[in-house]
Structure formats: structure tokens, C-alpha cells
Amino acid sequence: MTDALLTGDLPLPAHPDYLRDGTSLTSWLTTTDHKRIAILYAITITIFFFMGGAAITAVRLELFMPNGGLLTSDAYNKLFSFHGIIMVWFFLVPSIPNTFGNFLLPLMIGAPDVAFPRLNLFSWYLTIAAGAFTVYALLAGGVDTGWTFYTPYSTMFSNSHVFAAAAGVFVVGFASIATGVNFIATTHMLRAPGMSWFRLPLFVWATYATSLIMVLATPVLAISLLLVMAERWLGLPIFDPAQGGDPILFQHLFWFYSHPAVYIMILPAMGVVSEIIPCFARRRIFGYDFMVYALIAIAGIGFFVWGHHMFVSGQSPYANLIFSFLSFVIAVPSAIKVFNWTASLYRGQISFEAPMLYALGFVGLFTTGGLSGLFLASIPVDVHVTDTYFVVAHFHYIMVGGAVSGFFAGLHFWWPKVTGRMYPESWARFAAILMYSGFNMTFLPQFVAGYLGMPRRYHTYPPEFQIYNVMSSSGAAVLALAYLLPLGYFAWSLFYAERAGNNPWGASGLEWTTTSPPPPKNFDRQPRVDRGPYDYHPEGESAGLNPPEVQNAREVR
Template sequence: MSQAAAQAADGRPLTYLSNGFTLRSWLTSTDHKRIAILYAVSITAFFFLGGIAIGIVRLELVTPTQDLVSADTYNRLFTLHGIVMVWFFLVPSIPTTFGNFLLPMMIGAKDLAMPRLNLFSWYLYVAGGLFTVYALIAGGVDTGWTFYTPFSTMFSNSHVLAAAMGVFVVGFSSVATGINFIVTTHMMRTRGMTWMRLPLFVWAMYATSFVMVLATPVLSVALLLVMAERWLGVPIFNPTHGGDPLLFQHLFWFYSHPAVYIMILPAMGVVSEIFPCFARRRIFGYQFMVYAMVAIAVIGFFVWGHHMFVSGQSGYANLVFSFLSFVVAVPSAIKVFNWTATLYRGQITFEAPMFYAIGFVGLFTIGGLTGLFLATVPIDIQATDTYFVVAHFHYIMVGGSVSALFAAIHFWWPKMTGRMYPEIWARFAAILMFFGFNFTFFPQFIMGWMGMPRRYGSYPPEFQIYHVLSSAGALVLAAAYLLPLGYLTWAYFRAPRAPRNPWHATGLEWTTPSPPPPLNFDAPPVVNEGPYHYHPAEVGPEARPEGAEDEQRASSA
């Protein structure tokens, strides 16, 4: 079929969006871009589900007494929030949406290597999601997202089986996506696209995929053993039969610590695309950025024991894990320094994606540095299971990953939908999100340091001021999340049409029309230079050409 000549009914060129309008044409599509949209819709639904759960929790915490929901309901709410946000939102968020959409385009391919496996992975995700929704409707789970034994296996009276099954199933969706991305990156790069010319986002996806493939099966095993013990009554973790409940924590964190890197590496890939574009600079230290990402992915597997410092793990193991946790901070720091150096002497402009990306670096740095506090055994013993920990990992996951997700949404929105977005609203939402986020989570650092433990619905009155601040911040944050939902929906129908390359960015995805045709490129592109060629080497960057955008827009209309 000739792509170039194909026309949709309204006379516009055929795009992946106009290539069929029925529900069936979406649910059976193997087009990586359509699957990305399927994922985007589903993770958005789960994001708001997890958000509602924590909204009720934050409301409960406004007063020191347990008065809005019962303690048991409270446990189920924060568990639901954790399970949904980790496995049904954060882990799949950037890889399955932007990874799916962009990876083939960035390397000049028509699709992922295994398109049907890609669609299948979405169905697995949905199947896992249905188990979770069932667990919720049936009454919820109260184990916390970590499913710790022996509570989850021997004592909990909630729907552990259904919830664990959901996470078990969605894990295979992750593995399938990982396999697909790795094979695609190896086999489908277009002519001239060497490994050291890959955009950093592709490298991020590649590293993330390996973490998914290597770590996820161990979580599956841990959950399988929990399910077997609960369902068949086999005493695997039961201490009265010689079992060790801590064994579960080892298996669980062998996955769940690297899972943090599944969440943050794609975010790093996103901001590595955005900084060069809006500073008109080549990325500083491209090769070190690549090595740092690979190093993070590998060293991320060596540090899981820092979640178990107070669990009864041996003191020697604590020392080893503490040291290794410090080591993993080094490549992360390299990345932060290189992003900052990329901005140096750049022609910086502050479009919304840039606001989000700058927010990412600041919040990720705070999250990372407080992570070093917690990697220090004596401090961790003090701060374990307090709001300090909660604030720390939310700075990484929400301040980091979610900021980057919103950066990506705005940066690639013109490419994905063929429409621009309202810049003023977007900048406002970006700033609102940054303030809302700090408003919510900074008080948690303070009260955590003062000793407020996590997972309690009632607390001593002296912590109330911090909880009220945090809950008020959550309200602002919620507004900042809802706002884009509104203006982006409007933009999809009403905003001006986007040209091929509204940001004058480098990268193959910007060389196809917006939105792209079903097979991405009319002819396989050829690459003959490295990424981020925003200015010749040895010469400083120049400002983006004024007016070029309108010119291009006029010619494309």
C-alpha cells in the first residue's frame, strides 16, 4: 500500500488516527502508535483511581482522630493507592505510552519488532487490571503494596489472592514490552543509526527493558509463593514450619528496588530529549549519559537490602547494601550534572515541557539526596517507616517520574495528535504542579523527621499542622493534574494544527508528519549524524529561528 498517496475521507493525508474509527479498529490494531494510545487511556484511568484512594486518605489525615473512615478501610485505601500507582501507573507509564509511540520512530522503523506481542501485552495489562479492580470491588486488600509475609499469607482477611494475581499478570505485560523493545533496538535501527547515535530516550528504554526482563520474574515468583501459601496452604514462609518471612522481602525487593529504576530511567530519557531542544544545546557528555544509564540499570540490582535495614537482616548485609546504595548515586549525579551543563550558555526558552523538565531535575535531586540519608544505616533506623521515607520516594516517583511524564505529554503532544496545546495554560499547570507537589510532600519530610510514622489514620495532635498543609497541597496537586486533562481535551479538537516539527527539534520522529502516517515514514530514513545536532560542534547555539514555525505551519495546512 502506498502511504504517500493514501488519503482519508476528508481529503487530509492518512494518519494513524484516521486509519479506522471503530472500536474494533483500535482494539485489534498492532500499530505501535495506537497501542500507545490504548495504554495512555488505561493508565490515565488507573492514575485517577489511585489518586481518588489517596485523596480520601489525605482527607482523613486532616484531623488527628480516625473519623472519616475506619482504620481497616484506611489500610485498604493506602494499599490500593500503592498497588495501582506502582504497577498500573508508574511502571508502565512512560515505557508503554511514549516508549511504544516513539521508540520505533526514533530509530527509523515502521513498528516494533513483534507488533502482535505488543498488542498482547496490552491485553495482559487489562487482565491484570481487572483482577485488581475485582479485588477493590470485593472489598480491597489491607497488606500495603508490599504484600509482606507472614501478614499477607497467614493473617490478612482481605482479598490478597486477587490483588496478587493482578500484579502477577501485569508483570508478564512488562516482560513482553521489555522483550519487544530490546529486540527492536537491536534489529530495527535504520541505516546509519549506530548505537552511539541513538537518542538518549532510546537508550533509556533499552536499559529499562533489561530491568523489566530481569527483575519482574522474581516478583512473579515471590507473589506466586504467597498465592500458593494462601491458596494451597503450603507453609513456605511460615516460621512455625521452619520458613523465613524475610525470604519474601528479599525476593520482593530484588524486583521492587530495580522497579524504581524502571520508573526513573524513562523519565531521565525524556528530560534528556527536552533540555537540548529548549536550550538549543547538544547534550553535555552524551557517552557518559549512556554509560550512566546502563550503570544505574545494573547497579540498581545490587542495593535491594537497604529496604530491610531494620527487618532482622544481618548487620554485615546491612553494611554491604548501604555501601552499594551509595555507589548507585554516582551515575545519577553524573546525569544531574550533565543536564545542568547542557543548559550552560544555552539559548533557553521556557515552554511548558521545559518547565516540567526543570522541575524534574530539582525534585529528583532532592529525592535522590534524601535517598542517601536513608541509605545510611543509623539514619535509616531512625527514619524507617516514617513520613520521611514517604516523602523521599514521592520526590523520586511523583516529583521525578510524573513530572517527566507531563513533560513528555506536552513535548510530544503535537506529534501524537497533530494539534498544538494552549501554552499559557500549560505553563500555569506546570508551575502549579511544582508548587502543589512541594506543598504536599515537603511537610512530610519535616513531620517524618519528627517521628510521624506512615500508614496510620490517627496521630498525636502536634503533627496536625503538617498534615493539614500536606492535604491542602494535595488539593493543589490534584488541580494541577486535572487541568491538563481539560485543556488537552479541548486542544485535541480545537487547537491550531501542529507542523511536523513545532520545536525545531532534532530526532527522526520530527521528520514525519504530525500525526504520523500508519507506517511512520514514507521511505526508510538514513542517519548521518549524531543526536542533538542543535549547533555545529565548537560553535555556540543560536536562538530558534523566529517565524519559521508559522511558515512551516502555513505550508503544511
């Protein structure tokens, strides 16, 4: 007997879930179902992830020896540039927002779809078009400016395919903006009855804050790249100092986008972790409202710290002071989040399935990355370590240790909901631990190499740094294996794993009240919300062993 019958409702006519509702290729390529678009994105970014990964594999192999030998300097420069461009704009920025955000935002707020379903599909096509530009740039001979496109190198001196690559990033920016607008509208307009702002799950808040940044910051990226293209092809002397231009102007524009972009990458991962830790600890999240304010504070202050990338660029020393100050300030809300996740474990009933392992790994790696950020906010220390491997280690701790761990945490957590199948737990736990170890083996030595003075983007390097590069490259091999493993067992699980129930983790949250996989319009009955998120136990109590009472819809469609 089904739940519906138990509660006295009439059974609904059976219909296929979203995966089986149309199986032709056309039904996928013309779909406006947010869940199918999420799958399209997932496939796309997986391909990009392994492309960017392949590029950096060659780089790490080359760095085993101080004088290389496998690659020419130009090839090396093109490979790390390709790695950066692909990983930032074609993997990290769309990773969680466009896959889990797309899939979960409507489910979590009790809506049948996003506000603008066709715009959603359009945004995916833009991503594909942009990816085509960028991959063309690679096939045609590559681009060697680094992902930062610094002028005047990119405008006047590089002989590589800067225009195509910049055009690709320019276009993918519009995909970002379209998604951001869509999510903002969805959160404002499509919340289920009773789903007030402070009943939103933190993942929704994180997606909302991310969308705000996307909409406000990405146009500035478009402007800066448009100016690069204009100077390159029309000869407008915007950044050429000989004609009165200013190369530093580009850095200001670029980082005005690219620093907030770091938060585009990390906020959604914070959202994911904030869903997972309460679920596996059976606890309400500690300090829900503080978590919300911290998200908003990070998104807001994030717009005013870009100058900390430019302490040695020749900008005013007084500007340096202000940016240093604000960079310390923005560390406060991040610290609040770490403390709150930790405190959420207190008096829990904690179990350690793979999503929880990834989430706890996230907390450790994000904390390490965040603390190394304090070094970079301190001007005298930053002067020494900026543009060295210290910075490389720092942002990989945030964006790979943080964002990618968050991505894998979410992937395991919602895999049963997305596919209707469980994944193999032992393999997943093994991969989680391997990923954590491999990550630290790769990037911890880079902090040391950076402090000792190894500059980033060096094809050849002084021999005293070899030991650190060998450690790093060996760690990268472990990390690569840890990234390939899930590809294997997830694929296996699609066909052979046991079927998942509606709510295999005993989680709160509306997405777990519908079937796995959900029907095309998500809910057979309009959900009504009568409580806050993370309702795992009564207020003021400790965790209990029972899963939360499922809140669901008794209302008619």
C-alpha cells in the same frame, strides 16, 4: 509546495494518518500499530491514575484530623494499599515505557513498528486483564496489605482479597516482560541504516535500559507473589516461621524486584528530560556518552542495593554495610545526570515552553529526592527514619516529582506529534508551575514529620504531627487541581487547538521528520541517519538561534 517537491522527489499519494486509518472500535481493539497501542495504554493508565488518585484523596482528607473520623481503620488501610498497588504497577511502571516508549521507540530509530506488533497488543490485553483482577479485589472488599504484600501478614493474617490483588500484579508483570522483550528486540534489530548505538537518542537508551530491568527483575516479582498465593491457598509453609518458613525471605525476593522497579519508573523520565532540555536550550546534551554509561550503570547497580530497604529487618549487620555502600555508589551516576542536564543549559538559547518548565521542575525535584536518598543509605539515619513519612516523601519525590513530572513533560512535548494539535501554552505553563508548587507543599512537610517520628501507614497519629499533615493535605488539594487541569485543556485542544506542523519545536530527532500525526507505518521513505542525536549546533560551538537542519530521508521507500 511541500518539502518533498522542493527536494526533487515525486509526491507520494496522500493517505490518512494513523489516527484516521480506520475509525471503528474494532480497528482500535485489534490494531497492531505501536502508536495506536500507545494511545490504548495512555487511556488505560489515565483511568488508573485517577483511580489511585481518588483513593489517596480520601486518605489525605482523613489525615486532616489525628483521629480521623471519616473512615474505619480497615477502610483506611485498604485505600492506601489500593493507591500503592494501582499507582506502582498500573500507572508508574507502564506510564512512560508503554505510552511514549511504544509511540516513540520505532519513530526515533526510524522503524515502521516494534519488532513484535502482536505481542505488543497482547501485552495491553494482559494489562487490562490484570487491572480487572485488581479492581475486582477492590470492589469485592479491598486488600489491606499495603503494596508490599509483606508476609506473614499477607499470607496468614489478612482477611482481605490478597489473592485477587496478587494475581493482578502477577499478570501485569507478564505485560511488563512482554513489553521489555519487544523493546529490546526492536532496538537491536530495527534501527534505521546509519543509526548506530551511539547515535541513539537518550530516550531510546533509557527505554532500552528499562526494558533490560523489566525482563530481568519482573520474573522475581512473579515468583514472590506466586509463593504468597501458594501459601494462602495451598497452605505451603514457605513464609510461616512456625513450620520452618522465613518471612524475611519474602522481603528479599520482593525488594530484589521492587528496588530495580524504582529505576523502571525513573529511567524513562530521565530519557524524556534528556530529549527536552537540549531541544529548548538549542544545545547538544552535555556528555552524551557519560549519560549513556550512567543509565546503564544505574540499571546494573540497581540490582544490588535491595537490602537497603531492610536495615531494621533483622538481616546481618554486615549485609547492611554492603548494601549501604552500594547505595552510595549508585547515587554517583544519578548525580552525573543532574550535573549534565544543568551544564547543557550553558551557552544555550533557552526558551520556556511548558515541556521545558516540567523538565526543569524534574531536575529540581529529582535532585531533592536523590539527596534525601543519601540519608536513607546511611545506616544509623535510616534506622531512625525508615518506615516513617521521611521515606514516603523520599520516594514520592523520585516517583511523583521525578517520574510523573517527566511524564507530563513528555506529554506536552510530544502532544503535537501524537495528536497533530498544539496544546494551549499559557494553561500548560500555569499547570506546570502549579504542579511544582503543589508537589512541594504536599511532600516537603512529610520529610519533617518523618524525622520527628511519624510512622507511615498510620490511620490515627499522635497530635504533635497534625500541623504537618494539615500542610500536606492542603498541598495535595493544589496538586490534585494541577493534575486535573491538563485533562481539561488536552481534551479541549483535540478539537479546537491549532494544527501542529511536523516539527513545532525545531527539535532534532527522527520522530520530528515525519508528519504530525505520523502515517500508519511512520515514514513514507526509509530514513537514513548520518549524524548523532542533538545536532543543534556544530561541535564545540554554542547554541544558535536556528533550528537544526532537518535530517531526512531522500532515499526511496
